Amino acid sequence: MKQPLGLILAGGLATRMGGGDKGLLQLGTKSLLAHVIDRLRPQVDGLALNANGDPARFTDLDFPVIPDSIDGFAGPLAGVLAGLDWAAELGADRIITAAADTPFFPRDLVARLVQASEGQAHPLVLATTPRTGEDMLKSGGRKRINRHPTFGLWPVALRDDLRTALNNGxxxxxxxxxxxxxREALFEAEPFDPFFNVNTPEDLHRAKELLEHS
Structure with missing residues (x-):
């Protein structure tokens, strides 16, 4: 069986970074987006970027840039839907999504998500990590995992159901x-959560520290 297609989600507003494209921020010698591409490309059979606005700012990419088909910045599910529609045009049956601001996600992300989907009629799996320390305290110990909804395996067969759900709010x-x-695929969170994402200038500083020690 072929590997899924890959979709990088970059359709957010980046309000906590002052707006603009977080993926184009520099981390080491290349952009956050370049780090994500380098990790995802070997794991999938093709790539696209979900981003809204003028696609010309991504002219250096050698793969498609696709906008949301739902108006009003409807969140990551709108990007997923755009990716599913793109995959359907190519005759694919599933996609993997990754966020453009998460440079350290696992290099076996796709294999683990696909493995977790075995036996499902429609492969649908989210990445998770264990909650530790402050996260556990905040939840009162009730929630033992963090779900990472921008990192998942999604079935093309459910795209019309997703479209209806989004149009219904x-x-x-x-x-x-x-x-x-x-379903959920559990990834280790030591020595740090691999799904750590850059939301603030402080996060970018931490990412630079992690990069130096990775």
Whole structure:
């Protein structure tokens, strides 16, 4: 079986970074987006970038840039839908998504998500990590995992269902995945959570420190 197609999600507003494209921020010798591409490309059979606005700012990429098909910045599910529509045009049956601001995600992301989907009629899996320390305290010990809804395996067969849900106002990823019996793939969070993402200038500083020691 072929590997899934890969979709990098970069359709957010980056309000905590002052707007603009977080993926184009520099981390070491290359952009956050370049780090993500380098990790995802070997794991998938093709790539696209989900980004809104003028695609000309990504002219150096050698793969498609596709915008949301749902107006109003409807969140990551809108990007997933755009990716599923793109995959359907290519005759693919599933996609893997990764966020453009998460430079250290696992190099076996795709293999682990696909493995977790075995036996599912429609492969639908989100990446998770264990909650530790402050996260556990904040949840009162009730929630033992963090779900990472921008990192998942998604079936093309459910794209029209997702379109209907988005047009009806759904925005929360896990409400839709839970409805369709989505599964979870658990990744280790030591020495740090590999799904750490850059939301603030402080996060970018931490990413630079992590890069130096990785």
């Amino acid at each position: 759904l925005r929360k990823v896990v409400l839709w995945t839970d409805k369709h019996d989505g």
